[in-house]
Amino acid sequence: xxxxxxxxxxxxxxxxxxxxxxxxxxxxxxxxxxxxxxxxxxxxxxxxxxxxxxxxxxxxxxxxxxxxxxxxxxxxxxxxxxxxxxxxxxxxxxxxxxxxxxxxxxxxxxxxxxxxxxxxxxxxxxxxxxxxxxxxxxxxxxxxxxxxxxxxxxxxxxxxxxxxxxxxxxxxxxxxxxxxxxxxxxxxxxxxxxxxxxxxxxxxxxxxxxxxxxxxxxxxxxxxxxxxxxxxxxxxxxxxxxxxxxxxxxxxxxxxxxxxxxxxxxxxxxxxxxxxxxxxxxxxxxxxxxxxxxxxxxxxxxxxxxxxxxxxxxxx
Numbered sequence: 001x002x003x004x005x006x007x008x009x010x011x012x013x014x015x016x017x018x019x020x021x022x023x024x025x026x027x028x029x030x031x032x033x034x035x036x037x038x039x040x041x042x043x044x045x046x047x048x049x050x051x052x053x054x055x056x057x058x059x060x061x062x063x064x065x066x067x068x069x070x071x072x073x074x075x076x077x078x079x080x081x082x083x084x085x086x087x088x089x090x091x092x093x094x095x096x097x098x099x100x101x102x103x104x105x106x107x108x109x110x111x112x113x114x115x116x117x118x119x120x121x122x123x124x125x126x127x128x129x130x131x132x133x134x135x136x137x138x139x140x141x142x143x144x145x146x147x148x149x150x151x152x153x154x155x156x157x158x159x160x161x162x163x164x165x166x167x168x169x170x171x172x173x174x175x176x177x178x179x180x181x182x183x184x185x186x187x188x189x190x191x192x193x194x195x196x197x198x199x200x201x202x203x204x205x206x207x208x209x210x211x212x213x214x215x216x217x218x219x220x221x222x223x224x225x226x227x228x229x230x231x232x233x234x235x236x237x238x239x240x241x242x243x244x245x246x247x248x249x250x251x252x253x254x255x256x257x258x259x260x261x262x263x264x265x266x267x268x269x270x271x272x273x274x275x276x277x278x279x280x281x282x283x284x285x286x287x288x289x290x291x292x293x294x295x296x297x298x299x300x301x302x303x304x305x306x307x308x309x310x311x312x313x314x315x316x
Contacts, residue, residue: 014045017040018067025177026259033246053157113142114138202289
């Protein structure tokens, strides 16, 4: 079968897996721990990491065969399934359980309240992406109607949002770590609130692959999930200091103290899943968020999009 040629390439029987991540962030610590601590290697996998720069681009790479496994918001899989694609993508492991972005303002505000965003402009990410939809959900929860009470700028690319904000655009911006803390350290912005803490548990980022790839490579998917689960357990049983040390090679340009701050911040908001299982209740909340944002006309069936069997096996 031709897929074996794509999967294997070296004499030492290491299986090459091309993984496209939505962005490079400490928010995905368990993944980098699995890489840096050799959990993938121990499973016989040689993971080649690509930065997809957005869930839509990651999904395009998965569907076109430019990568084997995608790592992004499960909303991408819901969109593809609803388009009626036969070889749609299936989610097999979840990594984060809430939004990882933080609201950053131009001045410190220790008593920040979400309703103080009335009549303000927020740089909020791409329309149809989970970061932007979760932000809308949180604003709505706090009595603010996006587009009426508050303006969300969705025209700026994910990777360029921080630069646009420091360049003078918007009153606020939502940013992932370590970017948010870096801006704060430079005095160019101030972290005011966690979007994820306010929105509640939601299946925020997960691993998926084409149905055909999973059917042809169940062992690769199992080994991959095993390594991710080990990364999750490691993150949940180690301190922010130990985490920062283990993440250094994945973020060589980020100061060690800053990595500690960021790791602690994500631990404090309980961002990381304890295991790879995607719960049906949180999957339904995600679809509710998508509906409220006007991005979902029809709900997708949980049992078609999510396959928890690999996660269950890992936990055994």
